[in-house]
Amino acid sequence: MATLSETIRNSQIWKSIFRHPMPVDRRNRVVVMLTNFFLHLHPVSIKKQGIALSFTWCMGGVTFFLFLVETVTGVLLMFYYRPTLEWAYNDILALRDVTSLGILRELHRWGAHAMVITVWLHMYRVFLTGSYKPPREFNWVVGVVLLLLTLLLSFTGYLLPWDQLAIWAITVGSNMARATPFLGYEGPGAQLLTVDGIDMITNASDARFGLLGARFVGEETLNRFYVLHCIAIPLAVALLLAIHFWRVRKDGGISGPL
Amino acid sequence: MHGHVSEPEFLEQISGFLGVYYLTLATMNGIAAYYLWQSKRSAVLFRVGKNQFTTATLWLAVSVVFLFLAPIAMSGDPQWMRLASIPQPLRDLADFLMGPVVYTVGTMVVLLLMFLAREFFVKPVVAWGLLNLSLLLMGLSITDVDFAAIVTKPDNVPIVGLVFLLGFFTWLATYRAVENDKRKERGEPSLEALNNEKILVWPDLVYTELICMVALTAFLLLWAIGLQAPLEEPASSVKTPNPSKAPWYFLGLQEMLVYFDPWMAGVVLPSLVIFGLMAIPFLDYNKAGNGYYTIKERMFAYLTFQFGFLVLWITLIVMGTFLRGPNWNFFGVYETWDTHKVEALNNVDLSEYFWIYLLGQARPQAPAGSATATKLAFILYREAPGIIALLLYFIVVPPALVLYSKFFRRLFAHMGFIRYMVMANLLLMMALLPIKMIFRWSPLNMKYFIAIPEYLTNL
Numbered sequence: 190m191a192t193l194s195e196t197i198r199n200s201q202i203w204k205s206i207f208r209h210p211m212p213v214d215r216r217n218r219v220v221v222m223l224t225n226f227f228l229h230l231h232p233v234s235i236k237k238q239g240i241a242l243s244f245t246w247c248m249g250g251v252t253f254f255l256f257l258v259e260t261v262t263g264v265l266l267m268f269y270y271r272p273t274l275e276w277a278y279n280d281i282l283a284l285r286d287v288t289s290l291g292i293l294r295e296l297h298r299w300g301a302h303a304m305v306i307t308v309w310l311h312m313y314r315v316f317l318t319g320s321y322k323p324p325r326e327f328n329w330v331v332g333v334v335l336l337l338l339t340l341l342l343s344f345t346g347y348l349l350p351w352d353q354l355a356i357w358a359i360t361v362g363s364n365m366a367r368a369t370p371f372l373g374y375e376g377p378g379a380q381l382l383t384v385d386g387i388d389m390i391t392n393a394s395d396a397r398f399g400l401l402g403a404r405f406v407g408e409e410t411l412n413r414f415y416v417l418h419c420i421a422i423p424l425a426v427a428l429l430l431a432i433h434f435w436r437v438r439k440d441g442g443i444s445g446p447l
Numbered sequence: 448m449h450g451h452v453s454e455p456e457f458l459e460q461i462s463g464f465l466g467v468y469y470l471t472l473a474t475m476n477g478i479a480a481y482y483l484w485q486s487k488r489s490a491v492l493f494r495v496g497k498n499q500f501t502t503a504t505l506w507l508a509v510s511v512v513f514l515f516l517a518p519i520a521m522s523g524d525p526q527w528m529r530l531a532s533i534p535q536p537l538r539d540l541a542d543f544l545m546g547p548v549v550y551t552v553g554t555m556v557v558l559l560l561m562f563l564a565r566e567f568f569v570k571p572v573v574a575w576g577l578l579n580l581s582l583l584l585m586g587l588s589i590t591d592v593d594f595a596a597i598v599t600k601p602d603n604v605p606i607v608g609l610v611f612l613l614g615f616f617t618w619l620a621t622y623r624a625v626e627n628d629k630r631k632e633r634g635e636p637s638l639e640a641l642n643n644e645k646i647l648v649w650p651d652l653v654y655t656e657l658i659c660m661v662a663l664t665a666f667l668l669l670w671a672i673g674l675q676a677p678l679e680e681p682a683s684s685v686k687t688p689n690p691s692k693a694p695w696y697f698l699g700l701q702e703m704l705v706y707f708d709p710w711m712a713g714v715v716l717p718s719l720v721i722f723g724l725m726a727i728p729f730l731d732y733n734k735a736g737n738g739y740y741t742i743k744e745r746m747f748a749y750l751t752f753q754f755g756f757l758v759l760w761i762t763l764i765v766m767g768t769f770l771r772g773p774n775w776n777f778f779g780v781y782e783t784w785d786t787h788k789v790e791a792l793n794n795v796d797l798s799e800y801f802w803i804y805l806l807g808q809a810r811p812q813a814p815a816g817s818a819t820a821t822k823l824a825f826i827l828y829r830e831a832p833g834i835i836a837l838l839l840y841f842i843v844v845p846p847a848l849v850l851y852s853k854f855f856r857r858l859f860a861h862m863g864f865i866r867y868m869v870m871a872n873l874l875l876m877m878a879l880l881p882i883k884m885i886f887r888w889s890p891l892n893m894k895y896f897i898a899i900p901e902y903l904t905n906l
């Protein structure tokens with residue numbers, strides 16, 4: 190067997206992928222971090238407390254992992270799901286009763302709940318270790334945006350099963366937008382925005398309409414939330430995550446006492 | 448809720464789960480006892496004659512108790528299961544005592560006590576005991592149909608998890624903070640500073656990550672197999688469920704609707720939460736406590752954050768999820784959700800108190816047919832008490848704090864006018880919620896400080 194694995198590791202194919210021997214000695218452990226695309230997110234060496242579970246709780250990492258799980262299961266779910274009034278509910282029903290990979294839906298839903306929880310815990314840890322203090326102020330701000338986007342991802346996804354739970358939760362949530370000051374038609378001050386006695390802010394032009402694409406949660410909303418959930422918000426999260434991780438390194442790695 | 452399932456059937460259904468639950472708890476405590484005994488970390492609690500009663504003995508005893516509970520729960524027999532349940536009179540009492548006020552104030556008092564006596568509560572033996580106690584209470588409660596219905600609702604399960612995770616991590620962080628604070632007093636470096644040597648990322652971090660990923664995948668798979676994702680009736684825009692709840696992470700905001708109109712609870716306050724979070728690094732100028740757990744070195748920031756996060760955000764979410772039923776009425780955890788429960792609501796606005804009760808006259812009202820501007824002026828005049836109170840609150844309180852409090856004077860000197868005012872007003876905004884709660888709960892039963900329904904502007 191030893192010879193087989195040696196043959197593989199000496200083959201041109203293997204060597205074209207991994208440009209160095211196994212990381213068993215110090216030199217190659219350094220090289221592997223520098224030459225591997227996935228590993229180069231990390232520094233080569235790190236303070237011991239930066240990886241202590243009792244310090245970071247690994248919650249940022251867990252959140253990121255859950256984001257990846259959501260991406261993979263989400264893409265697979267898209268094969269089975271059509272965001273139309275005719276099919277949405279039935280497709281989910283089929284995932285439960287017919288599709289052999291129906292467990293994807295459970296993974297995706299529980300993963301999403303877990304991600305909301307872990308992102309809060311991550312923020313909690315960052316606060317309690319004072320890691321938002323200089324020089325990491327900006328990364329905290331990026332983090333807050335990520336927190337908001339995580340909630341929005343979860344919120345837009347909640348509608349897609351198109352069952353009672355879904356539309357009423359979104360109805361309750363989005364009704365708030367109706368009360369936006371000036372921009373919601375039941376919000377303070379909206380009445381003041383009139384031109385020649387014609388209301389500018391109506392239930393067909395206010396903030397809630399912009400969110401739902403309609404006066405109430407309907408087919409337009411389903412389409413809108415689907416696009417936001419599957420494309421727009423994940424892309425934004427991916428970009429911000431890249432910045433977030435980049436900044437963790439540029440700000441001097443995981444925080445620690447000076 | 449589970450109206451169509453009879454009590455014995457229900458007990459039968461959960462007996463398997465509950466048996467495994469108690470077996471797990473027994474194992475957990477057994478392992479703890481074994482670990483303490485093996486690692487010789489077991490501390491002596493007390494002695495009887497020559498016999499020592501150690502922490503290892505304690506957890507072993509607890510383990511045996513759980514071991515006895517397991518078959519009782521597993522039996523699924525109503526008579527036996529009663530032994531493993533909270534007695535009905537106690538459940539009724541708990542429901543009777545519980546209400547929004549008791550719940551909110553109670554949680555705050557408990558958290559405050561835990562904070563003040565944190566040196567006691569972070570002791571592993573105490574923390575482990577509390578964990579056991581809460582898990583036991585869960586087990587003894589879940590034989591109640593109503594409790595089970597609300598806690599095991601698929602989308603609520605994560606929140607049960609959230610509560611336990613938060614408990615654990617708050618313990619961990621406080622444990623380290625208490626330790627660090629003691630070390631600093633003795634002039635020793637923090638726990639984190641001890642761990643300052645550099646190590647290679649391969650293998651230490653890469654392997655940790657790999658193991659975490661495998662463990663998490665296994666955990667998610669088990670969760671997905673064990674708990675089916677909810678799917679209710681197909682959407683219908685005419686059948687409004689009662690209660691209609693937002694997704695659980697927004698239930699704190701929905702709970703705020705009890706005290707605020709939607710424009711505040713749903714728009715202004717959430718925006719300020721986001722803005723306030725982003726502002727934290729630019730307001731907290733304290734350089735201490737960067738990169739290690741501490742409480743004493745940043746008491747003010749710590750308490751403010753914990754108040755906002757644990758008390759206002761998490762406590763309200765838990766209440767909105769578990770304790771709010773049809774018509775958003777409050778229900779105790781063992782109480783059946785009754786759609787017909789009515790709660791008397793006759794709230795009074797501040798302007799009514801001022802004009803009618805205090806001055807004994809009708810509230811000012813514009814003469815019929817007057818112009819919009821006149822009407823507006825009358826409205827502002829009518830609501831003047833609230834408007835003035837609010838202006839005083841936001842404009843006068845911050846400088847008053849500087850004048851009368853040494854602590855705020857120091858903040859002001861460090862931060863300068865603008866930063867100080869931003870911080871003070873954010874804090875006052877945050878305090879608006881508890882203030883409104885108190886005025887609502889007080890005998891005054893006050894609803895709005897400023898009530899301008901004509902322009903949908905109530906506060």
Ligand code: HEM
Nearest residue numbers: 245249250252253312320328329332333335336442443444
């Ligand atoms: C999608 C959400 C997020 C992901 C995937 C994520 C991921 C990470 C990861 C992997 C780290 C490295 C250290 C660690 O694991 O703790 C990190 C650090 C950090 N994160 Fe996040 N994060 C997210 C959201 C947030 C939020 C909501 C905040 C704060 C409001 C935040 C603020 C920070 C800061 C300040 C650091 C540097 C911490 C230090 O140096 O100790 N992040 N993040």
